Amino acid sequence: MTDDVATRTPPTRTERLDELPFTRRHGRLLVGSGLGWALDALDVGLLSFVIAQLAVVWSSDKGALAFVASAGFAGMAIGAAVGGSLSDRLGRKTVFALTLLVYGLATGVSALSWSVGALLVLRFVVGLGLGAELPVASTLVSEFSPRRIRGRVVVLLEAFWAVGSIAAALVGWLVVPTSDDGWRWALLIGALPALYAVFVRLRMPESVRFLESRGRHDEAERTVRLFEQAAGVPVPSPAPGASPAATGAAAPAPAAAPALAPAPAPASAATDAPDATRSPDAPRASVGSLLGGGLRRRTVAIWLVWFATNFSYYGAFVWLPTLLVEAGFPLVKSFEYTVLITLAQLPGYAASAWLVERWGRRGTLATFLLGSAVAATAFGVGAVSGSAAQIVVSGMFLSFFNLGAWGALYAVTPELYPTRLRGTGAGWAAGVGRIASIAAPLTVPPLLVLGGTPVLFAVFGGVFVVAAAAALALPELRGTRLAE
Numbered sequence: 001m002t003d004d005v006a007t008r009t010p011p012t013r014t015e016r017l018d019e020l021p022f023t024r025r026h027g028r029l030l031v032g033s034g035l036g037w038a039l040d041a042l043d044v045g046l047l048s049f050v051i052a053q054l055a056v057v058w059s060s061d062k063g064a065l066a067f068v069a070s071a072g073f074a075g076m077a078i079g080a081a082v083g084g085s086l087s088d089r090l091g092r093k094t095v096f097a098l099t100l101l102v103y104g105l106a107t108g109v110s111a112l113s114w115s116v117g118a119l120l121v122l123r124f125v126v127g128l129g130l131g132a133e134l135p136v137a138s139t140l141v142s143e144f145s146p147r148r149i150r151g152r153v154v155v156l157l158e159a160f161w162a163v164g165s166i167a168a169a170l171v172g173w174l175v176v177p178t179s180d181d182g183w184r185w186a187l188l189i190g191a192l193p194a195l196y197a198v199f200v201r202l203r204m205p206e207s208v209r210f211l212e213s214r215g216r217h218d219e220a221e222r223t224v225r226l227f228e229q230a231a232g233v234p235v236p237s238p239a240p241g242a243s244p245a246a247t248g249a250a251a252p253a254p255a256a257a258p259a260l261a262p263a264p265a266p267a268s269a270a271t272d273a274p275d276a277t278r279s280p281d282a283p284r285a286s287v288g289s290l291l292g293g294g295l296r297r298r299t300v301a302i303w304l305v306w307f308a309t310n311f312s313y314y315g316a317f318v319w320l321p322t323l324l325v326e327a328g329f330p331l332v333k334s335f336e337y338t339v340l341i342t343l344a345q346l347p348g349y350a351a352s353a354w355l356v357e358r359w360g361r362r363g364t365l366a367t368f369l370l371g372s373a374v375a376a377t378a379f380g381v382g383a384v385s386g387s388a389a390q391i392v393v394s395g396m397f398l399s400f401f402n403l404g405a406w407g408a409l410y411a412v413t414p415e416l417y418p419t420r421l422r423g424t425g426a427g428w429a430a431g432v433g434r435i436a437s438i439a440a441p442l443t444v445p446p447l448l449v450l451g452g453t454p455v456l457f458a459v460f461g462g463v464f465v466v467a468a469a470a471a472l473a474l475p476e477l478r479g480t481r482l483a484e
Helices: 002-007 013-018 024-057 062-090 092-110 116-144 147-174 182-189 193-203 208-213 217-231 267-272 293-317 320-326 331-343 345-355 361-385 388-412 419-471
Strands: none
Touching: 013 208, 013 217, 024 062, 024 092, 024 116, 024 147, 024 182, 024 193, 024 217, 024 320, 024 331, 062 092, 062 116, 062 419, 092 116, 092 182, 092 193, 116 147, 116 208, 116 388, 116 419, 147 182, 147 331, 147 345, 147 388, 208 217, 208 419, 293 361, 293 388, 293 419, 320 331, 331 345, 331 388, 345 361, 345 388, 361 388, 361 419
């Protein structure tokens, strides 16, 4: 019995993290990342109100304003791919803070725009920071979350998008209509992330899995111990992979055995083996790695889901206030309806957060995408009838299902890849999705000319169905450990 205890393989750091309960330290990480996420949503949401006012104040046509929206999404496509790759090289926290600073400052400067062309260029820079932040934040939170509720925690992170969207709707409703320069004041409010970036950089922990992959074992051990202390879990003695002096913990009693290095995992657990022995000089992650070996099928499927979901979401919501104005509602009233529609995002996220751990990621994602398809079709019909009640109710269902789908999508994406590819995989998936978000605003004006709002939202509904089909091709990873 004594020999069995002595030879038992100690848990790895990532296994120790996986089995912890949710603590206040987890909560601080979630809120810290979530506030950055909410500020991102604030920036994206404000754009729809800015476009609606500029169409009146600057007498700009829809085609020119569509390019303003698409320029931001072009920056997001590049930022997502580059930011994800950088997070695998420089660290999740570092890239997270840098991206917040870039897009926050660029948003503030864009408030000084004097023409559509100037606004277009600045929105591209905003997009570079905005696109990089989202996949990096979801990767960081996913890597710290307890295994049994990891999906739920990531959906709750995504729910901060609803907080930012509601804030954008309120700013758009209360600030933008106050004067012809209301859109400028709205963009200045969107510059708040520049201040928040300083707090993020100083207070948030770096991913333990990233630290181990770079050979920074002492830092990884200190971080794990902080989370264990928050949970009231006794610190292992001896602790795997680090001496007490290196970690800053109290030394064990003299009779205790010396600190042990992590033992190799059994061959049967190769996919869960720690990446602690990976050299900092190991081959870098690349997009080619995402399409090689056993990852090709899941990569293609997740890229298709991201592409289709982005196309329908941004095509609909960027133009929503403008479409309501064209349906015959005054500018202020259209902004008021947008606020009501946006409020439905919160229960959508709540339902998704519960279901991803009950139904699983794949079933939840596909169900919410199909619900989005039905709601989009109903919204198009309501716009023709001119019924305010039908427009608002169908719009609220579209918000409910669409944003619930986003929550499940962000939960499943980081789980698809091992640690050395996780940031790259999440970043490229988001980057491919941003290609659709570039195209979506540009397709709205010609589709409106072709068949009006019903045809436009029927197209969005069909694209949601394609996304649902692709979601069913993903593996179900509920309750599994993140691959190392």
